[in-house]
Amino acid sequence: MIEALILLSMFLMIAIGVPIGISILGAALIGCWILNGELGFLNASLSIFAGATSFPLISIPLFVLAGALMNTGGISTRLISFVSALIGFVRGGLAMVNVGVSLFFAEISGSAVADVAATGSVLIPAMKKKGYKPRFAAALTSSSASLAIIIPPSIPMILYGALSDTSIVQLFVAGIVPGLLGASLMMAFCYYYAVRYNLPREEAFSLRYLWAKGREAVWALILPVIILGGIFGGFVTATEGAGLAVVAALFIGVFVYREITPSRLYHALVDGVNQTAVVMLLVASSAVLGLYLTETQMPQRLAAGITDLTTDKIMVLIIINIFLFFVGMVLHGAAAIILTVPIFMPLVHQMGIDPVHFGIILTLNIALGQQTPPVASVLITACSIAKTDVWGTTKTNLPFIGILVGVLLMVTYIPAIPLWLVGVFYGP
Known part of the structure; x- marks a missing residue:
């Protein structure tokens, strides 16, 4: 029941316009905290680092x-x-x-x-x-x-x-x-x-x-x-x-x-960084969600x-x-x-x-x-x-x-x- 509520809270955050990566991370952190208290946040931070690298x-x-x-x-x-x-x-x-x-x-x-x-x-x-x-x-x-x-x-x-x-x-x-x-x-x-x-x-x-x-x-x-x-x-x-x-x-x-040209290269780099940041935030968030799903x-x-x-x-x-x-x-x-x-x-x-x-x-x-x-x-x-x-x-x-x-x-x-x-x- 708690797992369903966690996933429901994630979709509700997405529905009201919260960025998807933040919604996934927020719901997963709440779940980890419910399961393990403050230790859950420590495990989550390690998962974020491992997932994004x-x-x-x-x-x-x-x-x-x-x-x-x-x-x-x-x-x-x-x-x-x-x-x-x-x-x-x-x-x-x-x-x-x-x-x-x-x-x-x-x-x-x-x-x-x-x-x-x-x-x-x-x-x-x-x-x-x-x-x-x-x-x-x-x-x-x-x-x-x-x-x-x-x-x-x-x-x-x-x-x-x-x-x-x-x-x-x-x-x-x-x-x-x-x-x-x-x-x-x-x-x-x-x-x-x-x-x-x-x-x-x-x-x-x-x-x-x-x-x-x-x-x-x-x-x-x-x-x-x-x-x-x-x-x-x-x-x-x-x-x-x-x-x-x-x-x-x-x-x-x-x-x-x-x-x-140098100007075009700069814009290409900025465009690449912007697109990558969105994906990598999702990847880092997914590591915490995966941790929560594994534990439950x-x-x-x-x-x-x-x-x-x-x-x-x-x-x-x-x-x-x-x-x-x-x-x-x-x-x-x-x-x-x-x-x-x-x-x-x-x-x-x-x-x-x-x-x-x-x-x-x-x-x-x-x-x-x-x-x-x-x-x-x-x-x-x-x-x-x-x-x-x-x-x-x-x-x-x-x-x-x-x-x-x-x-x-x-x-x-x-x-x-x-x-x-x-x-x-x-x-x-």
């Missing part, structure tokens, strides 16, 4: 900074130009470019919000100019950016891996096939939309033009090879790969494209309650997905991961669900939460760029949300989709 989490500010440097260093615009030259000749090509650029950008930043902020400012006005409806442009940009957090590297996967003690590299590998599957389905719908509304092709295909844009973007295209090749090849960890991303993005922006054994009791209802793995996964979907609607991605991982991991282990498989399920639910109001952080960012209303854009976004749901269901009930490539790289 985890080595894998160092990659989060580095990937965020790499994304900011990409945006200010001219890398994003060159990626857009290259992908446009590659597939822009197809009917609906500009919409497909939107999806393709999101995949490229996500291979460096790992953040959906950074993706939509960087690419949306260029692609949404371009799509509107070519005859795409503003709501469609915002919906596609938002959904493709959220899909891209499935493609490695992914900040949600890093958070999950650190909290659940799951291999982050294997999570990255497991996200490749679902990400490409979702991107293909979104591109197919873009083609259908363009044919239905008779939208023009962007330009005739030209090998000379493609070669010219490819030469301009070659340094930008090398970035994913450096990062993912180093991580998957076993040369660097995910954290070291994030450091490589920063160094490479800085080098390209300063010495190759020469667009990063609430996750174990929840697992026992669900298995008392059913021991069928399919039904358990349905229950988990429904819960994660609604949590994603009311909490930002990092907060949703931080809240649900300590609760569900005992159940995941008890039911024999592969932790890597569950990590992809969780990440896809986070992607859905970024598209479903009231929170919908990525959708709101896209709407602010397109100057459209959130609820109207959500209606237009339903086909793309349906694609995300379809990918989630396939990943949930056909484990081979995410795990096949993991088996190829690391064995059964």
Whole structure:
């Protein structure tokens, strides 16, 4: 009963506008004090320090900074130009470019919000100019950016891996096939939309033009090879790969494209610090919440309650997905991961669900939460760029949300989709 009241107080604080990190920390501290008195505060302070200094989490500010440097260093615009030259000749090509650029950008930043902020400012006005409806442009940009957090590297996967003690590299590998599957389905719908509304092709295909844009973007295209090749090849960890991303993005922006000035570098650093501070406050708060949940054994009791209802793995996964979907609607991605991982991991282990498989399920639910109001952080960012209303854009976004749901269901009930490539790289 007390545990339920603690969690209820946390949601009430969030509902009245208290920052999510403060709400989680405040509720968890109250719980620790009720359990252990003043000693609970001492344990909480140690948990905060241990949680915020985890080595894998160092990659989060580095990937965020790499994304900011990409945006200010001219890398994003060159990626857009290259992908446009590659597939822009197809009917609906500009919409497909939107999806393709999101995949490229996500291979460096790992953040959906950074993706939509960087690419949306260029692609949404371009799509509107070519005859795409503003709501469609915002919906596609938002959904493709959220899909891209499935493609490695992914900040949600890093958070999950650190909290659940799951291999982050294997999570990255497991996200490749679902990400490409979702991107293909979104591109197919873009083609259908363009044919239905008779939208023009962007330009005739030209090998000379493609070669010219490819030469301009070659340094930008090398970035994913450096990062993912180093991580998957076993040369660097995910954290070291994030450091490589920063160094490479800085080098390209300063010495190759020469667009990063001291002023732009300062703004990129400030932007990176602001985004990182929010995530790390949530991480530190989650450590205290995890301590409280562990001491009360609430996750174990929840697992026992669900298995008392059913021991069928399919039904358990349905229950988990429904819960994660609604949590994603009311909490930002990092907060949703931080809240649900300590609760569900005992159940995941008890039911024999592969932790890597569950990590992809969780990440896809986070992607859905970024598209479903009231929170919908990525959708709101896209709407602010397109100057459209959130609820109207959500209606237009339903086909793309349906694609995300379809990918989630396939990943949930056909484990081979995410795990096949993991088996190829690391064995059964």
